[in-house]
Amino acid sequence: MAARKPFLGPVEIDEDLTELLRVAKETRVTDEQLHExxxxxxxxxxxxxxxxxxxxxxxxxxxxxxVEV
Known part of the structure; x- marks a missing residue:
């Protein structure tokens, strides 16, 4: 079985990623963006x-x- 050691233990939180996720969560998708x-x-x-x-x-x-049926 493959070693899973890199996935055990505490994980460091990436502050840049956290900020990007916060911004993405608050961003509204336009109809044109959704269509694309x-x-x-x-x-x-x-x-x-x-x-x-x-x-x-x-x-x-x-x-x-x-068409909805």
């Missing part, structure tokens, strides 16, 4: 193809809508 995150997610999960670009995913995201 969705486009990026869809593009990253699309099959490899020269036909699929971020711009084509962005255009499709404006045409295709899901």
């Amino acid at each position: 995150q969705r486009v990026s997610f869809a593009f990253g999960n699309a099959p490899d193809s020269d036909l699929i670009t971020k711009d084509s995913v962005r255009a499709a995201s404006k045409r295709i809508r899901l």
Whole structure:
């Protein structure tokens, strides 16, 4: 079994990271930022193809809508 020694014991708190997390927690995401995150997610999960670009995913995201049933 792998040694887990580095993960045992007290952990030092990184003050810079703590501050970044505090700022991120208070930051509101705009609708445009959320849309770009969705486009990026869809593009990253699309099959490899020269036909699929971020711009084509962005255009499709404006045409295709899901309907609640």
